[in-house]
Amino acid sequence: MLIPMFMISLISLVMAAFVPQDAELTSFSYPFPVKFHEIHVKNQKYKMAYMDVKPEGELKGTIVLLHGKNFSGHYWERTARDLLKQKYRVIIPDQIGFGKSSKPESFPYTLHFLAKLTHELVTKQNVDKYILVGHSMGGMLATRQALMFPGAIQKLALINPIGLEDWKIKVPYKDVNELYQIELKNDETKIRDYQKNVYYDGQWKPEYEKGIEVLVGWTLHKDFPRIAWNSALTTDMVFTQPVVYEFKNLKMPTLLLVGTRDRTAIGKGWAPDSVKNELGRYDLLGKAVVKEIPKGTLRELPGIGHMPQVETYDQYWKSLSDFIVK
Template structure:
């Protein structure tokens, strides 16, 4: 019996040591597993579909017969980024779809894809078609906001209501170094985090190391997307005044990536829009300030 207990103790210690080593070597992989577990706990279920020949991952949550809401993440993001806001919509009776754009999250990373907002918009419309979504309430965050503006402008019959969260899309040259989206040093990562969050956390060295490693692996996707956006080819200044559907604009008032003045300009360009400014929140407002944003989003959708 003592020998059995020794073997059990040895197995437990070995397992704990292995988990500890895995976390130290690849903390982001552990965080991704935890994020998936969190999505499962809020009722989200993952699936895949084929869009334009690419394998696209998405989550669904909320009642299957509820009005459809589709939320599109931003540059460098993933569907799990909506994990704090989406439950507000699901609890209000909406069927929520959270797709991963090509190259991000669990979707395919095709080498032959442009990663431009124009092609991403076509992927989103293809996602509607693949799942038989005739008309949706559509929201997007940052680059995702830019993408959904294009979808709404080009396919107004498919979008009941539009939601823009700290959105890009206007013809504006960033006043920050866009190379920070692919940091190559701890100092650059610190500067990037300061752009994203008013109060960025102090990250352990081993986490910083893994973030930089992952950034290097995916930098070609980010650069391809960023280079396309910086051409100004798909900007929406001229499209927004023609939108007819109700539009909600949500913005963190200390956003440094897409400053509040850009949200205010969008509000001016879209006569029927309403703008909700969230005090003390930055570019990650839909995640970090979901409790302040969620009730207002539900109220907008139910009007």
């Protein structure tokens, strides 16, 4: 008897097995070799993981890819492979507190410091000019990095970046202890439901499971409290350190690539009902912000959410690659 496709999908979800992952993902494979950049902060040593892959033959340039808050560098694999085909060197860091990088109990989490660490990592690879691409939180961080090091960054591409609005003027503040308690409650169901409802408009496909593999694996390991604490610290960072007022100061050509269905907003989960519907309106935010960017270009993907590189890769890639090579 033939099994209908929808039943196969359901069976795939039920059979999905998540493996416990330690704080630095020591048993989790990345698509390219991982190296580590050593960082010293107040007599403490930390390691920043990164992938650095080069195509064969003559290079067109270097592109740095910055991950989002619920992600690690490995999810850039398809983009990186396509960039390699275009003869670009690709550097993909895991920020401190994410992926295979260190998860400190105490660390100066600021966008400025993470941007400085990322720029130093890149320049230590003998790269003085590069294209910077950031998704979600990575877009917010990339904006800060571009503001700090305008002479080094040739182009800036922001893919559904957070930070297009200042949430703290509408949402009550929660301190890191409160945020930590929220993070500790995460489990497989909550993680999947969040991405399903926020990223994918209530739809879920078996291929989306790959996007929650690390997050769920962390909740199953004894290191999870450390992961939750770092996540609370970085939530506080992005909530309290807006970049929206400084887009006008960007000097390089900038692409704002936006899935218009996206409604992602930090603090939306605890915002008053009266303002929830005002937050994360990417269908409005993209149009407003691009007017502030001197050399800005807006590319909207109608009906697409927070993950255009997953939902509609071909459209996403065309917009990104057209901007990079023009």
